[in-house]
Structure formats: C-alpha cells, structure tokens
Amino acid sequence: MIQKLLHEEVEVETSIDGYDAANFPEITAEKQGHRHPVHTVIVTHFELARMIERVNRRFASLLRTEMTKLGVEDVGPAQAMVLLAIGDVELSVGELLDRGHYVGSNISYYLKQLADGGYIDRVASQRDKRSARIRLTEKGEQLCANLRDAGGAYNRILARDDDDLRNLEIAFQTLHRLELVWGNAARYGI
Amino acid sequence: MIQKLLHEEVEVETSIDGYDAANFPEITAEKQGHRHPVHTVIVTHFELARMIERVNRRFASLLRTEMTKLGVEDVGPAQAMVLLAIGDVELSVGELLDRGHYVGSNISYYLKQLADGGYIDRVASQRDKRSARIRLTEKGEQLCANLRDAGGAYNRILARDDDDLRNLEIAFQTLHRLELVWGNAARYGI
DNA sequence: TAACTTACTTCAAATTTTGAAGTAAACCTG
DNA sequence: CAGGTTTACTTCAAAATTTGAAGTAAGTTA
Numbered sequence: 001m002i003q004k005l006l007h008e009e010v011e012v013e014t015s016i017d018g019y020d021a022a023n024f025p026e027i028t029a030e031k032q033g034h035r036h037p038v039h040t041v042i043v044t045h046f047e048l049a050r051m052i053e054r055v056n057r058r059f060a061s062l063l064r065t066e067m068t069k070l071g072v073e074d075v076g077p078a079q080a081m082v083l084l085a086i087g088d089v090e091l092s093v094g095e096l097l098d099r100g101h102y103v104g105s106n107i108s109y110y111l112k113q114l115a116d117g118g119y120i121d122r123v124a125s126q127r128d129k130r131s132a133r134i135r136l137t138e139k140g141e142q143l144c145a146n147l148r149d150a151g152g153a154y155n156r157i158l159a160r161d162d163d164d165l166r167n168l169e170i171a172f173q174t175l176h177r178l179e180l181v182w183g184n185a186a187r188y189g190i
Numbered sequence: 191m192i193q194k195l196l197h198e199e200v201e202v203e204t205s206i207d208g209y210d211a212a213n214f215p216e217i218t219a220e221k222q223g224h225r226h227p228v229h230t231v232i233v234t235h236f237e238l239a240r241m242i243e244r245v246n247r248r249f250a251s252l253l254r255t256e257m258t259k260l261g262v263e264d265v266g267p268a269q270a271m272v273l274l275a276i277g278d279v280e281l282s283v284g285e286l287l288d289r290g291h292y293v294g295s296n297i298s299y300y301l302k303q304l305a306d307g308g309y310i311d312r313v314a315s316q317r318d319k320r321s322a323r324i325r326l327t328e329k330g331e332q333l334c335a336n337l338r339d340a341g342g343a344y345n346r347i348l349a350r351d352d353d354d355l356r357n358l359e360i361a362f363q364t365l366h367r368l369e370l371v372w373g374n375a376a377r378y379g380i
Numbered sequence: 381t382a383a384c385t386t387a388c389t390t391c392a393a394a395t396t397t398t399g400a401a402g403t404a405a406a407c408c409t410g
Numbered sequence: 411c412a413g414g415t416t417t418a419c420t421t422c423a424a425a426a427t428t429t430g431a432a433g434t435a436a437g438t439t440a
Contacts, residue, residue, distance in 0.1 A: 043358045045344045046274055046337075049249045051365045053271055054291045056246045057397095058372040059239045065376060078427060081243055084236055093388060101244045106428055108389050130387045130436045147236075154235045157371055168233045171364035174357045175241045181347055182248040186255060247428095268396060283419060296397060298420050320405045320418045 048178065066150050072143060074117045082110045083119060083136065083144055090135040092125070101183065119143060238368065256340050262333060264307045272300045273309060273326065273334055280325040282315065291373065309333060 063077040075083070085099045097107055111134065114120045119140035125131040136144065159165050253267035265273070275289045287297055301324065304310045309330035315321040326334065349355050 041359055042349070042355065043362045044341070045348055046341055048358065048362060048365075049246075050271065050275060050290070051362060051369070052242055052246050052249065055365050055369050055372070056239075056242050057291050058369055058376060059242065061376050062372050076426065081240065085240060094386090097388095100240070101247050103429060104388070105390080105430075109427085112389085128387080128437070130434095132388070151234070151236055154371060154375070158235055158367065159232070165232065167360050167364045168238065169231060170357050171361040172233045172238055172241060174361035175238075175245050177348065179241070179245050179248055181344060182245065182252050185344070186248060186251050266395065284417090287419095293398065294419070295399075295421080299396085302420085318406070318418080320403095322419070 045178070052175075052178075063147075066147060069150075070143070070146055075114070075119065075143065079110050079114055079119075080143075080147065082107070082114065083140055084147065086120065086134060086136055086140075087144070088136070088141070090133055092131045092133055094131070096134060101179075114140070235368070242365075242368075253337075256337060259340075260333070260336055265304070265309065265333065269300050269304055269309075270333075270337065272297070272304065273330055274337065276310065276324060276326055276330075277334070278326070278331070280323055282321045282323055284321070286324060291369075304330070 060077040063080050067075055067077070067080060081100070082096070085096060091099075093104075093107060093111065096102070096111075097104060100107070111120065111122065115122055117139075118137055121135050121137050122132045123135075125133050159168060250267040253270050257265055257267070257270060271290070272286070275286060281289075283294075283297060283301065286292070286301075287294060290297070301310065301312065305312055307329075308327055311325050311327050312322045313325075315323050349358060
C-alpha cells in the first residue's frame with residue numbers, strides 16, 4: 001500500500017486556498033522542534049504547479065506595486081525580471097535566454113523596451129558581431145538596487161532562522177529539479 | 191538520458207544581495223549520498239522568484255504540449271490550470287478565485303471560454319442567485335483525467351523515494367509561505 | 381565560395397492579464 | 411419596507427505578455 005502511494009499519483013486535496021497555515025500541521029510541528037515533517041503528505045506535481053503559478057502571480061503583483069511606488073512607469077514586472085536576471089554581469093542575449101528559459105523573440109522584445117528606457121546597454125561583441133552584449137546602465141543598476149532594497153524586508157521575514165534557510169534552499173533545489181525534468185520533457189518527450 | 195540530466199550540475203549566477211551564490215556544493219553532496227545540505231547557502235527571495243518564474247514557464251509549455259498531443263485546441267495552459275484548480279469539486283467563482291489568486295475578470299473570462307467549450311457547467315446557486323456554482327462536465331473531467339494520466343510519469347520521476355517526497359513537501363510548504371508573505375505584503379504593505 | 385548554422389531581430393497574431401464600469405441579488409438600517 | 415450598501419460576479423476595452431514564422435547579418439564548413 002505504501003509503495004503504491006509512493007509511486008502512483010495520489011490526489012491529495014490539501015487545503016488549497018492556502019490562507020490558513022493551520023491546515024499545514026507539519027509546519028506547526030516543525031516550529032516545535034521537529035526539523036522535518038513527520039507524516040509525509042504526498043504532493044503531486046500538479047499541486048506544486050498550481051502553487052508555483054499562484055506564487056508567481058503574487059510576486060509579479062508585488063513587483064508591479066514596488067515599481068509604482070518607485071514611480072517607474074516604463075518597466076512592467078516581466079521586464080523587471082529580465083533586469084534582475086541580468087544582474088551585475090555582462091552577458092549575451094543567448095545567455096540571458098538560458099537564464100530564464102525565455103523564447104528568443106520575447107527577450108528581444110523586452111531588451112528593446114529596456115534599451116529604449118535606458119535601463120540597459122547593448123554592445124555588439126568584438127569577437128562575434130552577431131552577438132549582442134547586454135549590461136545594465138547606471139539607471140538599470142539603480143532600479144535593481146532599489147528593488148533589492150525593498151526585497152531585503154522579505155528576506156528577513158522569510159529567512160528568520162536556520163530552519164528557514166534550509167527550507168528555502170531545499171525549495172530552491174527542488175524547483176530546480178522540476179525545471180530540469182519539465183524542461184527535458186518538453187524537449188525530448190518524457 | 192533524463193536520469194543523467196536530472197542530476198546535472200547547476201549553473202548558478204553570481205552574487206545577489208551580497209551573498210555569493212556562485213556554487214551549490216550541497217547539490218554535489220546530494221549526488222554523493224547526503225540528501226540534506228550540510229552548509230546552508232543563502233537563497234534570496236529574488237532567486238527563488240526567478241526560479242519560480244522559469245519553472246512556471248516550463249510547466250505551461252508542458253501543458254501546451256500535452257494539450258496538443260491530446261488534440262485539444264480550445265484550451266490553453268491557463269485555462270487548463272483553471273480546470274485543474276476546479277478538480278472534482280463543485281465550487282463558486284469566488285472560491286475558485288481564492289484557489290488561484292486570480293483577478294475576478296480573469297476567471298470570468300476563462301470560465302466563459304471553458305463553458306463555451308463544454309468543459310464546465312455553471313449553475314446559479316439556489317441559496318444565493320448571485321453566486322454561480324461551477325463544476326466540470328464529463329468532457330472537462332475527461333480532460334483532467336488525461337492530464338493526470340500524463341502527469342503520472344512525472345510524479346514517478348520526481349518522487350522516487352522518501353527523501354524526494356519530503357523535499358517536495360518542504361518545497362510546497364515553503365512556497366506556501368512565500369504565497370502568504372507576498373500576498374499579505376501586496377494587500378497590507380510589507 | 382556556396383551552403384549551412386548561429387545569434388539575434390522584426391513583425392503579426394494570439395493569449396493572458398488588468399482595471400474600470402457594469403448588473404443583479406442579498407444585506408442592512410432606519 | 412424603501413433606500414442605500416455590499417457582495418458576487420460579468421462585460422468590455424485596453425494593455426501586457428507570449429508565441430511562432432520569417433527575416434538579417436555574421437560566422438562556419440565543405
């Protein structure tokens with residue numbers, strides 16, 4: 001029975017509209033000293049996918065709000081994500097593409113807007129004139145810095161102690177695994 | 191092929207927020223048998239957010255592909271997510287809204303398309319005639335079942351053993367926390 | 381040097397998301 | 411119980427995002 005549960009998809013309707021942390025007894029247990037959930041609840045990839053979609057939406061609105069607060073009108077959440085993806089390094093469009101699993105034309109479009117807004121510089125590489133090198137301008141860096149500033153508060157709330165850090169990291173790694181599995185499936189079929 | 195790629199090295203970007211995240215040695219450690227990170231690397235919420243965006247994109251294309259395979263032309267990934275959110279219960283639009291943190295008009299729009307396509311039924315509630323009750327039709331349930339079928343393979347790949355399950359669950363819970371924190375921030379400001 | 385590949389851009393169209401403005405039913409409140 | 415308010419949703423128009431096909435120009439290879 002357990003084996004079956006482990007490896008078949010099992011529909012578990014966990015408190016989906018998660019406003020209520022009380023529905024996650026494991027979290028409570030964890031706070032009481034147990035590092036890891038005692039009863040394992042099966043989480044299917046659909047549940048995770050839905051969660052990811054919701055969280056993504058939330059973050060996007062957060063970015064939008066932050067941008068409004070900063071009085072930035074010409075950068076939407078999607079473009080902001082591109083700026084954050086660029087970070088403080090100089091890279092090519094191709095590298096940026098890999099960083100976000102974007103479609104080429106999409107990034108091209110965003111880069112155009114960001115360049116028009118003066119947030120990035122594009123320079124054709126010496127080595128390979130096809131390859132555009134992208135880098136944040138002063139203005140772009142400033143915006144990123146402001147966003148990071150605003151983000152600090154969230155980091156403090158989310159990473160209160162070692163357990164939090166560990167969990168954030170596990171979440172990150174697990175998502176990375178999803179990224180690989182789903183990505184490869186998309187390319188090569190399952 | 192997939193097995194190999196599953197455990198491939200991570201390419202990680204450089205420092206964010208002053209923390210140098212150049213390497214994730216724990217992932218290497220995991221390969222060697224230690225399932226939980228020994229040294230905690232700081233994962234900022236921006237990194238997580240970017241990861242979430244990427245994973246979300248990947249899942250959406252997966253859904254699109256699956257839908258194409260199934261020969262379903264009138265349901266995009268976004269609508270599919272709505273179908274999955276409805277699941278096997280009957281609920282009101284409001285409940286559905288909470289389930290996905292959608293904007294009202296958005297859900298309304300999707301429900302219209304799904305109703306037109308014959309995937310859902312809308313019945314006005316007896317108790318409250320303003321409230322529309324939503325439920326999957328036979329056709330909608332069939333599509334969900336097909337998707338779940340296709341999803342089984344991913345669950346098997348992703349949840350190989352107890353450690354995987356534990357990590358998936360931690361990821362789920364951590365994302366839920368992000369959902370709450372970011373959601374509250376959006377409503378009430380930090 | 382002709383054909384091919386890579387790295388990216390452009391464009392047009394589709395899809396998704398937003399926000400403002402409805403509508404109708406339910407709920408007060410005097 | 412009339413009048414105003416709130417709730418639960420819908421509609422509409424516009425914006426933002428994303429896709430895919432078709433470019434272009436620079437490198438690579440045969």
